[in-house]
Amino acid sequence: MDGTVLDTEKMYHEIIKQLCEKFRKKYSQGLQIKLYGLTDREICQTVVKELKLPISVDEFEMQMTDLAQKLLPGAPLQKGAERLLTHLHDYKIPMALATNSTDQAVRLHATARPKLFGLFHHKVSITDPEVTRGKPKPDIYLVAAARFPRKPNPKECLVFEDSAVGVTAGIHAGMQVVMIPDPRLDREQTRQATIVVRSLMDFKPELFGLPPFDDTPPRKDRIET
Template identity: 55%
Template sequence: MAIQRGFTSDSYQIITSKILTDRQGNAKIFSARSLGTKSRAFFPSQVQSGRASSRARHFKKVTHCVFDLDGTVIDSESQYHKILKEICANHGKKYTKELQIRNTGSTDKEVCANVVRELRMNITADQLQRELQDASRSKLPHAPLQKGAERLLQHLYEKGIKFALATNSSRRAVRLHMAAKPQIFKLFNHMVCATDPDVDRGKPFPDIYLMAAAKFPDNPKPIKCLVFEDSLVGLEAGLAAGMQVVLTPPSRLPPQVARRATLVLKSLQDFKPEYFGLPPFSDDNKKLA
């Protein structure tokens, strides 16, 4: 969920991963030993952008969905950075808006390392991460759902569309949200977190999304999975995985960034499932808006 640290689609070419796609586009999980050589990850050749009202857009039909968590399903991203700002202030440092933008969507470990280095704090990144985790236990579970999230998740579940969670958050952090919102999290088929032992790298690398696709019972091709994201880090990861990406950014995006997403929406409330061959909303879903 950032304008990444020197990472762009142009510079992203050669990767190594436990999770790759075969020639037919199927997600496969390989052991580290079986890889041996580097593999090339390609971005989709045609990435379309558009608004919710643009019915003339043509999108590829999908059969599965994969959701980011913080900032996409739950409005926790702003709270997360508020906690960081308070911790930095306690150490006599100012957590700026610019630093927040650069850190949005990164893992806790990456965020803390960046903050300690940029602000030249007198504590280690590990110490900052412990303070962040301690403060998050009491504050993050109270974060509300994003607009339209419950309606969309409930709709997909009722229509038999399988969907997963793929997040740069730690499994410990996800459990905090699960305890506060069990009725929402029970709808997901499965989840993949950046700290899972079989995930080598978090977003912006595609590993998390490819792993999420591979864990569906019918192992769909990546192009059959629709990603929902709110950050540039997540956008990079979804595109690198060969998936279409619906982006709901927290603020206005530069045109060059918006064009790279498959679809840019103000919120999940504006999403039209039928654009991607999914069952349309019925009147029964409106009450969950």
Template identity: 50%
Template structure:
């Protein structure tokens, strides 16, 4: 796939910056275990990038749980309060965000999380790093983001918050999920995918570039300033 120079960068958060996808799995399994169900990786792939209410509807429907999506959300929120304060950074992400910030590359956060969920994940250990994002879009609590991924809404809204209003083709998205890749491509943006190793390669073909880790990313490939030697 052709790689073109870009000027602006948007980051997903869960599973890309923070290890929260692992924590979501633990939280959801803790809830569905009460009803004798298993939260599989196949189901997880269906809902990665969805807004909170969409996620709840998908899980309750697919697992035929005897509760409402609202009840599922209440139960998982209790799990999140226990698990999310101790999130960890994914490999290579701190170096990349700090490098782009230092070189005045405009960066924004485009997460499907709500503001409450974001604060749970970030406030204890990662406020300093996330303060480098001047523009943050929280899909599950932002009224402008009508639909979750794989729809393009979150990336179009996030890009519109840069003061110079870049065109979609000027933006590069970093993602960890196939639904996020579909959303970025639908928005007309290039996208670097850093997938869970369990993701089938057939689900990664729409990405502009696929990496095992952000430690492998070379900014100059997209016309950005290279890392210091």
């Protein structure tokens, strides 16, 4: 969801930056990179520990959640996300949302964009009762695959990810992974992915046996008079 369907990563970083500045702490780019793909809880634990903030992890998480609820519903879509989701839905390719975010965060975005989030057959979050471990463990993807009506083999599933921990989760689940990395990520963190694209606009479904995009402009009727 975050960083793949929605361009929320920058917003999350701005929220964390604001909280850190309250304590006159610098939220560095190096620390930002460490947080890619982590759960909200892990983000809070890492920031509080790394910056030695005079605040508990619980309090930091509460403040971060409050700011997120105000700002995140306005997050823009990632380039090509709506095009891809609509295309796969039109061809009846079943899709699930699998995210390290909480169910509360998923509901927040689904309320803001009901039509788009309604394209998913189901949604699996880090707070799902069947998910005991978040990414980079494969649990979220295995639970998501098991909830499709046909219960596909993992090798029949294709994952879209923006973070190294997400890619690791997909690979360990036995699935193929398309990675759309943040440009600031070190290239070494993209090597596990099956394929790396700059944006979802560059993804070619036919490479994975899916129907290709029909980007042919509509032909104008040529009527001779």
